[in-house]
Structures are given as structure tokens and as C-alpha cells.
Amino acid sequence: MKANCRGFVFDTAVDSVTGFPLCLSLLRAGETNFENYQRIVDFMYEHLKLTLSSAALATMLSGITFCSDRGYWKASLILYLLGLGATVFGTLMRMDWVPYIYDQVLKESDKRVRIEKKYGRSAFVAYSRCGLDMVKVIAWRPGTGNAVSLAMTSDCDESEPQQFDFHFKRNGDAKWYKSDLSQDERNLKAFPGSLLSMEDEDAESVKNLIDYHLQILAMNNVLMLNCSDHTIEWFVLRMLSITSSVAEQILKSIVPFIPKDSEAYSDLKQY
Numbered sequence: 533m534k535a536n537c538r539g540f541v542f543d544t545a546v547d548s549v550t551g552f553p554l555c556l557s558l559l560r561a562g563e564t565n566f567e568n569y570q571r572i573v574d575f576m577y578e579h580l581k582l583t584l585s586s587a588a589l590a591t592m593l594s595g596i597t598f599c600s601d602r603g604y605w606k607a608s609l610i611l612y613l614l615g616l617g618a619t620v621f622g623t624l625m626r627m628d629w630v631p632y633i634y635d636q637v638l639k640e641s642d643k644r645v646r647i648e649k650k651y652g653r654s655a656f657v658a659y660s661r662c663g664l665d666m667v668k669v670i671a672w673r674p675g676t677g678n679a680v681s682l683a684m685t686s687d688c689d690e691s692e693p694q695q696f697d698f699h700f701k702r703n704g705d706a707k708w709y710k711s712d713l714s715q716d717e718r719n720l721k722a723f724p725g726s727l728l729s730m731e732d733e734d735a736e737s738v739k740n741l742i743d744y745h746l747q748i749l750a751m752n753n754v755l756m757l758n759c760s761d762h763t764i765e766w767f768v769l770r771m772l773s774i775t776s777s778v779a780e781q782i783l784k785s786i787v788p789f790i791p792k793d794s795e796a797y798s799d800l801k802q803y
Contacts, residue, residue: 543568545576548599566609569600573613591617597687598622605684614665614686624669624682631658632671634680650677659688 541559546552555576559568574581580592594617602623613620626633634647647656653675660667668688672681757769774782790797 543572545572548597565604566606566612569604569609570612573616577616590615593618595619602682610667610684610686611662614662614667619685619687620667621685621687622683624684626682630682630684631660631669632656632680632682634671647671647673647680649673649680651675662686 543557543559543565544553545555547554555572557568557572557575559565577593581589584592593613597619598613598621600620600622602625605620605622605624606627607629610620624630626636631644632647633642633644634649636646638644638646645656645658647654651673654673656671656673658669660669665686666688667684667686669682669684672683673679674681787797
């Protein structure tokens with residue numbers, strides 16, 4: 533058996549509420565997952581394409597959310613679905629267009645932000661505009677030192693400022709991107725750091741970024757008390773307070789004293 537052999541590969545569209553299969557498509561030899569994914573979408577919504585005007589095609593999938601595994605979310609697929617008015621949501625793997633990376637060595641020309649796993653719990657967020665849509669990419673560092681999780685969604689506030697741009701490995705992929713900028717101009721755009729990227733060597737840029745976020749929060753009447761946990765101010769602020777972990781321990785301690793035939797007992801036991 534050859535090391536690079538592949539068996540039959542099917543991509544399946546399933547309703548997320550009922551789990552009912554909607555469409556099944558076999559991946560042909562030489563095809564990419566994007567081409568097979570596109571065939572599924574075209575097959576399911578072909579009746580809309582035949583009845584709608586060319587102007588209405590840009591919103592024909594409005595209200596429909598596509599959730600897929602991290603291996604599917606190439607830039608071309610995201611831009612294709614957004615171009616039809618759909619919403620995209622799912623986990624991500626490390627790819628050229630994703631602004632965050634970990635465990636890999638960056639080249640000097642690479643504008644992505646490298647996240648160090650060894651630091652404390654942090655959330656990294658960046659936005660990119662695609663036509664009328666905004667894509668939000670989130671990187672979560674749990675603080676355990678062994679993982680960074682990536683996810684994205686287009687279900688976000690369209691007023692958010694653009695912070696990164698799609699970067700394509702092949703110049704030919706740029707045709708999917710709705711922008712007046714050339715491919716070289718897009719590739720020169722930098723990926724900014726995160727509010728919680730304390731490992732950033734440029735302390736001044738981190739300070740400016742934090743000040744910017746605090747100004748945005750103040751505009752929405754939100755007062756920032758601290759930026760991360762397990763710090764001095766974090767321990768001071770949680771004194772005499774019931775945090776989520778403390779509440780969990782309290783609920784666990786009272787379970788034995790609740791009648792087992794009561795609704796409260798069954799609710800607590802499932803947690």
C-alpha cells in the first residue's frame with residue numbers, strides 16, 4: 533500500500549439542530565475540499581440562484597450559518613460563503629491568512645503574531661473586513677503552557693475597526709478577495725498585537741494598545757479594573773466575592789442536603 537494513498541472521502545452537510553443529512557458529495561481525484569464544499573453549497577441552493585437576480589445573489593444565504601471543522605476554513609471558502617451572504621463560524625488551524633500562530637518559527641517577512649504558550653491566560657482578538665462583512669479571529673491561551681486554540685466567526689459587530697488583512701499563499705487566490713488593494717499591498721499590512729500580549733518586546737506599543745482598548749471600553753461605560761487573572765489587583769478584587777469557581781464548590785457542598793426527588797437536585801447533579 534502506498535504511503536500517500538487515499539480512500540473514499542465524503543464531505544457531508546448536516547442540519548445542526550436535527551442532525552439530519554442534507555447533502556453528501558464524494559471528493560473527486562485531484563479536487564480540493566473547497567471545490568467539493570462549493571459543489572455541496574451550489575447543489576443545495578441551486579433553486580435560489582435560478583430565481584434570484586444577480587444583485588440578490590450577494591444576500592441569498594443571509595441568515596444561514598455554516599459551521600465546519602478547522603481544516604476547511606481556507607480563505608477562499610470563507611470569502612465564497614460571505615459573498616453569498618452567509619455567516620461562517622468554526623475552529624481554525626494555523627494557516628497563512630490567520631493572524632495568530634504558535635509553536636512555529638516566523639520568517640522576517642511574516643506579519644502574523646506569534647503567541648507564546650508559556651504565559652498566563654489571555655484572549656487575542658483581531659478583525660478583518662471582507663466587503664460588507666467583518667471576520668473576527670480569536671486565539672485563546674489557557675495558561676497551561678501546552679495549547680493555543682483558534683476560532684473565527686463573521687457574526688460580530690460590523691463597526692469594529694479592521695486590524696488585519698487576508699494573506700494568501702498563492703497570488704491566484706487573491707481573486708476571491710474584494711479589495712482595491714493589490715496583492716503586494718495586502719501582504720505588507722501588519723498584524724497588530726493583542727491587549728493581553730505581555731510578552732511583546734515593544735512596551736510602548738503595548739501601552740498604546742491598552743490605552744486604545746480602555747478608551748473604547750470607557751465610551752461604552754465599562755470600567756476596566758484589571759487585564760488578567762492571578763495578579764495582585766485580581767486577588768484584591770475577588771476578596772469577599774463569589775467567583776465562578778467558588779460558586780461551583782458551594783453548589784457541590786450542598787448537593788447531599790437536597791432531596792434527591794427534587795428538581796433542584798437533578799439540575800445540580802448534571803453540572
